[in-house]
Amino acid sequence: MNTEITKAVYIYPGWHKEPFRKNNxxxxxxxxxxxxxxxxxxxxHRQPRRPLHIYDDSLVQTSEWHISLAxxxxxxxxIYCFYWSFGKRFLYKPLDxxxxxxxxxxxxxxxxxxxxxMPRGILPVKNIKGPVIHPSRYVYTxxxxxxxxIKFAAGxxxxxxxxxxxxxxxxxxxxxxAFFLRDTTPEKAKEIIYNSRRWxxxxxxxxxxxxxxxxxxxxxxxxxxxxxxxxxxxxxxxDWKGEYLQNYEELxxxxxxxxxxFSEQSELNYYPAVSNGWDATPRGIFRKDKIPKRYPxxxxxxxxxxxxxxxxxxxxIEYNRENNKEKILFVTSMxxxxxxxxxxxxxxxxxxxxxxxxxxx
Numbered sequence: 414m415n416t417e418i419t420k421a422v423y424i425y426p427g428w429h430k431e432p433f434r435k436n437n438x439x440x441x442x443x444x445x446x447x448x449x450x451x452x453x454x455x456x457x458h459r460q461p462r463r464p465l466h467i468y469d470d471s472l473v474q475t476s477e478w479h480i481s482l483a484x485x486x487x488x489x490x491x492i493y494c495f496y497w498s499f500g501k502r503f504l505y506k507p508l509d510x511x512x513x514x515x516x517x518x519x520x521x522x523x524x525x526x527x528x529x530x531m532p533r534g535i536l537p538v539k540n541i542k543g544p545v546i547h548p549s550r551y552v553y554t555x556x557x558x559x560x561x562x563i564k565f566a567a568g569x570x571x572x573x574x575x576x577x578x579x580x581x582x583x584x585x586x587x588x589x590x591a592f593f594l595r596d597t598t599p600e601k602a603k604e605i606i607y608n609s610r611r612w613x614x615x616x617x618x619x620x621x622x623x624x625x626x627x628x629x630x631x632x633x634x635x636x637x638x639x640x641x642x643x644x645x646x647x648x649x650x651x652d653w654k655g656e657y658l659q660n661y662e663e664l665x666x667x668x669x670x671x672x673x674x675f676s677e678q679s680e681l682n683y684y685p686a687v688s689n690g691w692d693a694t695p696r697g698i699f700r701k702d703k704i705p706k707r708y709p710x711x712x713x714x715x716x717x718x719x720x721x722x723x724x725x726x727x728x729x730i731e732y733n734r735e736n737n738k739e740k741i742l743f744v745t746s747m748x749x750x751x752x753x754x755x756x757x758x759x760x761x762x763x764x765x766x767x768x769x770x771x772x773x774x
Contacts, residue, residue: 418730419739420770421490421577422756423526423647423746424479426507429471433503435535437698447537448750451695454704455658458713460694462750463760470748471506476515479747482757483521486764486771490522490577492586492743496532497562498552503532509569524577525570526586526626526647527562529554529593538697541705552589553596556605563609567618579642579739582622588647590625591632599635606640624684633678643682644675648745648754650688651712657704661690661717665725672732683736685729686743689766690717692753714753719765726773744770 427434427444434442451461468475482488491512496503508525512518529552554562563585570576571583578584587593594602610620625641627649636644649668651659669685676683693709704710726742733740748755756766 417740418733418773419489419522419577419741420487420744420773421492421522421524421741422483422488422744422770423492423494423749424507425494425746425749426470426504427532427751428475428748429469429506431504433534434532437535437537437539442536444536444751447695452699454694454713457715459715459761460692462695462753462755464750464755465758465760465763471511473511473515476507476511477517479512480515480517480521482767486767487773488521488770490524491747492524492526492577494528494588495525495566496528497565498529498531499554499558500561513573519575522575522577523570523573524584524586525566526588528588530589533696536696538709541707541710545708551592551596554593554605555597556601556608559605560609560612563613563621567613567616571613571618578619579622579741582620582642583618584622584624586624586626586645588626590627590636590641591629593625594629594632594635594639599632599639602635602639610640625679628675628679630678633675634680636679637681641679641681643684644679645684645743646686646745648688648691648752649686650754651691651714653712655712657706657712658715659712661714662721662724664714665721665728669725669728669732676736683732684741684743685732686745687722687725687729688745688754689719689722689725689756690714690753693751695751709752719762719769722766723769723772726769730773742773 430441430443432441436442445467449461453460493508531550576583597605623641624643624645625636626645626647628644650664672683672685691714696709729742746754748757758764
């Protein structure tokens with residue numbers, strides 16, 4: 414059995430200005446504004462977060478820096494969030510222009526996660542009424558659209574020698590796998606996935622290794638039926654309906670105890686995704702009144718540290734060794750500062766979280 418562990422870190426491509434993203438004044442948004450101007454809600458609240466590097470992630474020099482971190486801290490692959498909706502793309506510059514435009518990109522593997530949910534167009538969140546996910550943000554698909562997505566990915570990404578694979582198949586992750594199945598139905602999803610795989614094989618490509626992220630209980634059996642190869646999560650840390658403040662050390666034990674459930678219920682491989690925190694309050698308008706029991710205000714994970722993160726990483730590696738032929742440690746994330754999960758250097762912990770990844774064996 415292969416004993417090597419592949420360390421794959423998600424990259425959030427939201428750290429540059431795009432015309433469709435605006436603040437509440439109607440100005441084009443740079444999400445760094447939210448991070449740097451965040452306010453604490455209670456004594457000891459670790460806000461604002463203080464990154465040691467503020468950058469434009471659409472520039473080649475940012476990818477050069479990310480790759481240098483990967484080499485120094487033994488990160489094997491980047492997983493880029495990939496926004497696609499019927500051929501329209503969003504936040505694509507960090508991958509297409511910065512990473513793939515960087516000569517050093519071949520020194521690290523990469524893959525894409527289809528973020529089949531529109532990015533928020535207006536931030537910080539002001540309205541606390543109505544659904545947490547506005548209906549306009551759901552990304553629908555059909556057989557033609559999904560095939561076009563796969564064709565685009567094949568031509569632009571899969572065909573590159575440093576695209577990440579499992580068993581010789583292209584890793585392709587779907588963020589909201591539950592909505593994908595609700596939208597298409599499991600029966601239609603099976604047909605859509607089959608036809609996309611057939612197109613790849615008929616056109617000289619390898620097969621897909623399809624990973625369903627954030628699985629919903631009602632679809633656990635349907636993922637395998639539809640043609641998924643594995644289950645994982647993007648962030649599986651907070652108890653979304655639990656207390657306002659949640660202890661990191663307790664959460665990691667709880668989440669690690671649930672990994673077997675996902676594999677057993679789905680009858681698929683489960684790949685743990687580890688996160689080093691959660692605090693999305695920078696994405697909401699600061700509120701002096703009662704804290705809403707909803708995203709982005711609730712919940713907040715407290716008492717995180719590199720030492721406790723190392724425990725979570727160790728649990729995930731041990732789970733991989735005991736259960737998976739191909740061993741992948743997914744880390745969420747490199748840089749989603751506005752949700753409080755990032756391993757890049759900051760003023761509080763320096764390079765401590767990166768050092769955990771480096772030392773994970």
